[in-house]
Amino acid sequence: xxxxxxxxxxxxxxxxxxxxxxxxxxxxxxxxxxxxxxxxxxxxxxxxxxxxxxxxxxxxxxxxxxxxxxxxxxxxxxxxxxxxxxxxxxxxxxxxxxxxxxxxxxxxxxxxxxxxxxxxxxxxxxxxxxxxxxxxxxxxxxxxxxxxxxxxxxxxxxxxxxxxxxxxxxxxxxxxxxxxxxxxxxxxxxxxxxxxxxxxxxxxxxxxxxxxxxxxxxxxxxxxxxxxxxxxxxxxxxxxxxxxxxxxxxxxxxxxxxxxxxxxxxxxxxxxxxxxxxxxxxxxxxxxxxxxxxxxxxxxxxxxxxxxxxxxxxxxxxxxxxxxxxxxxxxxxxxxxxxxxxxxxxxxxxxxxxxxxx
Numbered sequence: 340x341x342x343x344x345x346x347x348x349x350x351x352x353x354x355x356x357x358x359x360x361x362x363x364x365x366x367x368x369x370x371x372x373x374x375x376x377x378x379x380x381x382x383x384x385x386x387x388x389x390x391x392x393x394x395x396x397x398x399x400x401x402x403x404x405x406x407x408x409x410x411x412x413x414x415x416x417x418x419x420x421x422x423x424x425x426x427x428x429x430x431x432x433x434x435x436x437x438x439x440x441x442x443x444x445x446x447x448x449x450x451x452x453x454x455x456x457x458x459x460x461x462x463x464x465x466x467x468x469x470x471x472x473x474x475x476x477x478x479x480x481x482x483x484x485x486x487x488x489x490x491x492x493x494x495x496x497x498x499x500x501x502x503x504x505x506x507x508x509x510x511x512x513x514x515x516x517x518x519x520x521x522x523x524x525x526x527x528x529x530x531x532x533x534x535x536x537x538x539x540x541x542x543x544x545x546x547x548x549x550x551x552x553x554x555x556x557x558x559x560x561x562x563x564x565x566x567x568x569x570x571x572x573x574x575x576x577x578x579x580x581x582x583x584x585x586x587x588x589x590x591x592x593x594x595x596x597x598x599x600x601x602x603x604x605x606x607x608x609x610x611x612x613x614x615x616x617x618x619x620x621x622x623x624x625x626x627x628x629x630x631x632x633x634x635x636x637x638x639x640x641x642x643x644x645x646x647x648x649x650x651x652x653x654x655x656x657x658x659x660x661x662x663x664x665x666x667x668x669x670x671x672x673x674x675x676x677x678x679x680x681x682x683x684x685x686x687x688x689x690x691x692x693x694x695x696x697x
Contacts, residue, residue, distance in 0.1 A: 355382065357628050360515045360571025362561030369561035369569075379516065379557035380550050386517035386629035387545040387604070390484040393632075397486065400477035413543030414601035415478060418593060420524065421469070426596045428465040430526050433493050433621065436462070437676050441653070441669040445507055448498045448609075451677065452622070452669070454649050455491035466621070482600045483520035483625035490649055494523075494622035495677050498534055499615040507567060509611050511539065511588060512574045514603040516553070517629035518543070522600040524621040531592040534612035536599060539580060539588045543605035548583040575606055617678050 351367045362369035370378065398406050401415075409415050421429065436459075442451050453459065460467040469475055470491060480486050514521075529535045542549070553573065560568050568574050577587060590610050591599055600623075601607065656667040 356630055358515060358517060358626060360517075361569070362557065362571060363566070363569040369557075371558050371561075374554065374557040377554065380554045383516045383553060384545055384550065389630060389632060390518040393484040394481060397477075397481045397484065400473075401481050405478070406481075409482065409602075412538070412540040413605040414538055414540075414599055415482065416591065416593070417478070417598040417600075419596055420598045421596055425465065425469075429469055429621075430595070432463040432466050433526060433619065434677065436493060438673060440672050440674050440677070442672050443669050448496060448508070451495040451497065451672075451674070453493040453677065455493065455621075456647065456650065469621075478598070478600045479520065479522060479623060479625065482522075482602055483627070484518055485625065485627050485631075487625060487627060489520065489522070489623040489625040492622045492624075493677060494620050496534065496609070496616075496618040496620075497678075497680060498612040498617075508609040509534075510574050511537075511577065511606045511608045512567070512572050513542075513606055515571055515626070516573075516604070518602050518604045519626035520600065520623070521603050521625075522598065522623035524598045524623075525593060525595055526619040526621070527595045529592050529594075529597075529618060530616075531590055531610075532613045533616035534618060535590040535592045535610040537588040537590045537608050537610045538599075538601055539585050539606040541605075542580075542583075542585050543602040546584075552579075552583055580606075617680075619677065 351365045354365055355367065359365055359368060367373065368379070374380075405415050420426070436453055438453075440451050440453050442449055444450075455463070455466065455470070460470070479489050483489065523536055552575075556568075556573050560573065563569055565574060580587060585606075588606065588608065591597075593599070653669065653671075656669070657671065659665055660667045
């Protein structure tokens, strides 16, 4: 079996030029010898340099002070994003949704999502208008470093639903070795004790201390017990940050109508909640091959494809589940409202390979 496994060598080699990140699943990416000689650091530095190059060409789409804020922190925070009447209309459309959703359970936390594709957005004209606005698109594209269409969801985080272990998303981590974008547009005030999004300012930069830390991680993490880290989502403890010249994580406890757009190559986490809580947000996600030198050519932005790739992926997971019984990280459910609380839910615990979205 070991010999047959090496028939995958051409695939493993090709993955070096993609966003593949698992030190465990790809023995070249996870090679202790190659990483001692700088393979991981080379891939990361090249990806970050290319992202910087693309962002410079997208910077005209946002304000100079927002560029400065991102370069300093690794995220852009916009409070009072919309006029009161527009925000009230967006919030009303989001809270009015009921029907088919997807759910995933991690520890004691359920993440619920409603895909915002053309089908769903027909029912939400104010949300659709926001997502198509140049102001909104400029922020998404600058931080993602690509002139590409993100995937959008209504996302609901429900905490402390059962006596289960802590949510693994509360540990400081990076999503991948290369820059990518996530955004949170909060519908209500996010209080400090109710699981706010947290971020370590400046941790998006590929400076010398960060590269040295990642080099050491790349040498050892593939053989460790932390499956999420071994598959490329490296973890860090708060007491390790000072050695990298970084401050402690900042909890973004913000009022409703606040938007955070962040590069999730930086260290971030879902803040711990001291009591049951519900967080409702419009959530965006964009991750692409980090080694492309151009800005656009995004096939998923075409009107007849926009959003459909997610439904196709879910269809594949559902079909595989029916045929093989293999687990699926996002279970289809029907809820009467986006905030409906259902205890002892049968939503699946995800495999570590798929539990990568904070």
